[in-house]
Amino acid sequence: MSRKVFVDVLIRQDKDGKITPLAVTWEDGAVYEIDRVTRVCRAASLKAGGAGIRYTCRIQNQETYLFNDDDKWFVEAKN
Amino acid sequence: MERSILHVDCNKFYASVECLYRPELRSLPVVVGGDVEKRRGIVLTKNEVAAKYNIKTGEAIWQARQKCPQLVCLPPNFPLYLRYSRLARDIYARYTDRIEPFGLDECWLDVTGSGLFGDGLQIAEEIRERVKFELGITVSIGVSYNKIFAKLGSDYKKPDAVTLITKKNFKSIVWPLPASDLLYVGRATTGKLRNCGIYTIGDLACRTPEYLHTVFGKVGYMLYAFANGLDAEPVCALGDTAVIKSIGNSTTAPRDLENETDVKIVYYVLAESVARRMREQGFRCRTVCVSVRDNELVSFIRQCKLKRYTANAKEIAESAMDLFRQNYTWPKPIRSVGISCTDFEHENSHFQLDFYESYEKRAKMESLDKTVDTLKSRFGNYCIQRGLMLSDAGLSGFNPYDDHTIHPIAYLKSK
Numbered sequence: 001m002s003r004k005v006f007v008d009v010l011i012r013q014d015k016d017g018k019i020t021p022l023a024v025t026w027e028d029g030a031v032y033e034i035d036r037v038t039r040v041c042r043a044a045s046l047k048a049g050g051a052g053i054r055y056t057c058r059i060q061n062q063e064t065y066l067f068n069d070d071d072k073w074f075v076e077a078k079n
Numbered sequence: 080m081e082r083s084i085l086h087v088d089c090n091k092f093y094a095s096v097e098c099l100y101r102p103e104l105r106s107l108p109v110v111v112g113g114d115v116e117k118r119r120g121i122v123l124t125k126n127e128v129a130a131k132y133n134i135k136t137g138e139a140i141w142q143a144r145q146k147c148p149q150l151v152c153l154p155p156n157f158p159l160y161l162r163y164s165r166l167a168r169d170i171y172a173r174y175t176d177r178i179e180p181f182g183l184d185e186c187w188l189d190v191t192g193s194g195l196f197g198d199g200l201q202i203a204e205e206i207r208e209r210v211k212f213e214l215g216i217t218v219s220i221g222v223s224y225n226k227i228f229a230k231l232g233s234d235y236k237k238p239d240a241v242t243l244i245t246k247k248n249f250k251s252i253v254w255p256l257p258a259s260d261l262l263y264v265g266r267a268t269t270g271k272l273r274n275c276g277i278y279t280i281g282d283l284a285c286r287t288p289e290y291l292h293t294v295f296g297k298v299g300y301m302l303y304a305f306a307n308g309l310d311a312e313p314v315c316a317l318g319d320t321a322v323i324k325s326i327g328n329s330t331t332a333p334r335d336l337e338n339e340t341d342v343k344i345v346y347y348v349l350a351e352s353v354a355r356r357m358r359e360q361g362f363r364c365r366t367v368c369v370s371v372r373d374n375e376l377v378s379f380i381r382q383c384k385l386k387r388y389t390a391n392a393k394e395i396a397e398s399a400m401d402l403f404r405q406n407y408t409w410p411k412p413i414r415s416v417g418i419s420c421t422d423f424e425h426e427n428s429h430f431q432l433d434f435y436e437s438y439e440k441r442a443k444m445e446s447l448d449k450t451v452d453t454l455k456s457r458f459g460n461y462c463i464q465r466g467l468m469l470s471d472a473g474l475s476g477f478n479p480y481d482d483h484t485i486h487p488i489a490y491l492k493s494k
Contacts, residue, residue, distance in 0.1 A: 046099075046215055
């Protein structure tokens, strides 16, 4: 089981309404830029608890799931 | 062409959604139940772990705690369940537009024309996988050629399973099941069936329709059709809404109602909500029905016809009070009461004027009602209240209008 951490997310919304997350602010205030979003789908997070639109992001060469659950963003933290 | 109908049932829906959001509770016995303090403490749903302790839906939370002292009891979060119910329907809508909800957690789907996605069984498997992946909850699905067998199929194997019932195998799957598994066979019908020596669905199917008709009336024909897979009820299309036949609200009071004033307060709160909901639909009613349950759970229902159609809370509450006075002699204090209104006409219909009553006064009352509705929708239910409500804020401090947004659904809509 991992920890559910709600985060601030900087997003870009284009004129068609499509949303792309650009950067995540971690709970300690550190800002991590998202290098690439490789996949977007609806998915549940059984580890952290919740479900929503899941963005598979590459951050500093690591793959991270970023969830948008009813317009609140969270990630599955390792501990 | 043989129809292909799915019945999708979200397993232990409320508890599954709660456990999804609180992974730490998944291995513990969890129930979702009403507020014990407000005396609505019954089990609404339990999770798989709690089910192992033989905890049943509908029993009191203290009874459940006796069976399992470490039970985790969560209050219901209906807006969340409604959202998940909608998300699940969004998944079904990728396959068909014929989706008929049966409560929050169940749906019938007609996928006869969805051949592009495969046959019924393939679609069922795909939906099962998708709901689990996307929403994190499990469903059980029955696949069959009519709605009744599809529903039996979804109950047959759970959780997270698909059951196929065809014209070839239904005798071996459906017929050995107890007759009480069939839709519309409740406690009373099960008793009657037993008296006739009918215990299983197979027993029922092998009687002649004429025999069942003599015992049960026209329901007999229906039960015969259900048991033999002859039900031809269509699956409604998405967005079809059933004709509203009644609007009602009921409540269990936070304390026993001891006298007429107590009852009056609660009836007025309920009548306000019922009348507001009727006005929203543009209805006026002519029949008012009250239900009363005393503190030993003995209950009765009485109804009366009004002199004219109305959507005014005061008229409804007063006729409910009249009914109550005529029928209750206070052998015991009262635990819960309800009001429902039926026999509707549209508010724009013509109506009979009365020599002895001022029409202007009525028109004024109607416009007052509309003003109050607007105020309440803008500033909340408690922004304007009757003076009566303030005499016991504890009794009147509930909001049936906003709190009861999940409505019961009937299978037989047009009959």
